[in-house]
Amino acid sequence: MTARPQHNASVAEWADWRWQMRHRVRDVETLERYVQPTDDERGAIRATAGVFRWTITPYYASLMDALDPACPIRQHVVPQAGETAPDIVGVQDPLDETGHSPVKNLVHNYPDKVAFCVTSECAVYCRYCLRKRMVGDADWMMKKDELRDGLAYLRAHPEIRDVLLTGGDPLVFSDDNLDWLLGELRAIPHVEVIRIGSRLPVVNPMRVTDELCAVLRRHHPVWLNTHFNHPRELTPEARAACESLADAGVPVGNQSVLLAGINDDADTMRQFVEGLVAMRVRPYYLYHAQLIGGTAHLRTPVEAGMEIMRALRGHTSGFAVPAYVLDTPDGKVPLTRDYVRGRAGDHVVMETTRGTVWAEPNPLPPGWTGPRLPEVTMPAGVRTVPTGAPRFVYGDPAAPLAGAAGRAEAARP
Ligand code: SF4
Numbered sequence: 440m441t442a443r444p445q446h447n448a449s450v451a452e453w454a455d456w457r458w459q460m461r462h463r464v465r466d467v468e469t470l471e472r473y474v475q476p477t478d479d480e481r482g483a484i485r486a487t488a489g490v491f492r493w494t495i496t497p498y499y500a501s502l503m504d505a506l507d508p509a510c511p512i513r514q515h516v517v518p519q520a521g522e523t524a525p526d527i528v529g530v531q532d533p534l535d536e537t538g539h540s541p542v543k544n545l546v547h548n549y550p551d552k553v554a555f556c557v558t559s560e561c562a563v564y565c566r567y568c569l570r571k572r573m574v575g576d577a578d579w580m581m582k583k584d585e586l587r588d589g590l591a592y593l594r595a596h597p598e599i600r601d602v603l604l605t606g607g608d609p610l611v612f613s614d615d616n617l618d619w620l621l622g623e624l625r626a627i628p629h630v631e632v633i634r635i636g637s638r639l640p641v642v643n644p645m646r647v648t649d650e651l652c653a654v655l656r657r658h659h660p661v662w663l664n665t666h667f668n669h670p671r672e673l674t675p676e677a678r679a680a681c682e683s684l685a686d687a688g689v690p691v692g693n694q695s696v697l698l699a700g701i702n703d704d705a706d707t708m709r710q711f712v713e714g715l716v717a718m719r720v721r722p723y724y725l726y727h728a729q730l731i732g733g734t735a736h737l738r739t740p741v742e743a744g745m746e747i748m749r750a751l752r753g754h755t756s757g758f759a760v761p762a763y764v765l766d767t768p769d770g771k772v773p774l775t776r777d778y779v780r781g782r783a784g785d786h787v788v789m790e791t792t793r794g795t796v797w798a799e800p801n802p803l804p805p806g807w808t809g810p811r812l813p814e815v816t817m818p819a820g821v822r823t824v825p826t827g828a829p830r831f832v833y834g835d836p837a838a839p840l841a842g843a844a845g846r847a848e849a850a851r852p
Pocket of ligand 1: 560562563564565567568569570571574606608609639666773
């Protein structure tokens with residue numbers, strides 16, 4: 440599918456990433472230019488105001504099916520009724536990233552690598568986002584001094600060899616700011632690996648300009664992991680962006696999330712990973728969806744993901760097969776029989792790479808007829824999401840929108 444100009448934009452405006460950012464869809468009236476919002480979507484927009492921002496670039500909005508609320512693109516970015524439904528296991532920070540942040544927005548949970556959330560702004564706000572607690576929120580935006588605090592922490596910790604720039608989305612930075620940040624990182628002798636995590640090649644592929652590629656080239660080796668989830672996102676524009684990055688010497692990987700009703704069947708996943716490879720993008724991780732509050736409708740049983748992996752392995756190119764993993768406060772766990780012990784009722788029990796045992800709340804949907812992991816006894820001393828962890832509280836879907844307090848929108852530095 441090819442995106443089409445909207446908003447009466449000229450071809451030059453449409454192709455300008457900054458124009459795309461300035462003209463993002465942020466209200467129902469603008470959304471109506473692209474789709475016919477359902478009553479459920481209107482209610483969810485009201486109920487999520489003040490909890491989790493929504494915006495959509497015109498480019499990404501133009502990929503939505505105007506008449507089908509089940510459209511996978513639309514489910515990614517338009518608030519859905521399921522988001523405000525009861526979610527008994529979903530919390531705000533399932534990986535305890537806040538507890539692992541020695542300075543603002545710098546998550547240090549592995550001995551040799553960190554995730555540095557250099558901004559809280561994104562081009563769109565994915566409804567299942569792991570960092571829903573902070574993205575889109577001005578309070579979590581990084582001022583230049585705060586970026587310097589993070590850099591000082593990195594300089595003071597010679598054990599850190601791998602830095603992931605994430606957010607939010609680091610590619611919302613201007614070329615000059617990105618050039619400065621990458622230059623500061625490259626000047627730290629023990630930082631060997633610089634990675635960028637960005638969804639802009641998916642939702643605003645116009646961001647990948649010759650100028651951006653020149654900046655990245657100056658600081659090599661720079662790796663970039665992007666975040667496609669569905670074959671419909673693999674447009675000619677996205678392909679051109681990924682190919683430009685590859686031509687600039689940036690290895691491009693993809694981290695996707697397994698999402699119920701969006702990409703949780705083997706045929707869609709095979710088409711998807713083969714489409715990525717055709718764009719010179721290496722499928723890297725397939726994440727099991729996290730226990731973010733308000734995402735129960737998007738989570739799958741672990742068994743569903745393992746079944747998809749079985750359908751991929753040996754049935755497509757080896758390098759098209761991502762690793763299916765669950766992120767936990769004890770690090771990523773490969774969801775394979777080497778690590779997954781079995782199911783203890785509503786929990787999936789697994790060994791982490793650190794030798795701890797983690798129990799992921801993962802109830803099977805009512806009437807589930809798919810495969811089941813072997814039943815195991817819940818081990819003593821197992822770790823899991825703490826009861827009492829903070830949760831999101833949504834508003835009334837029927838409340839007037841004007842009465843809902845929104846969070847201040849994050850601005851670009
Ligand atoms: S682009 Fe990434 S950080 Fe931003 S909302 Fe989507 S998943 Fe979250």
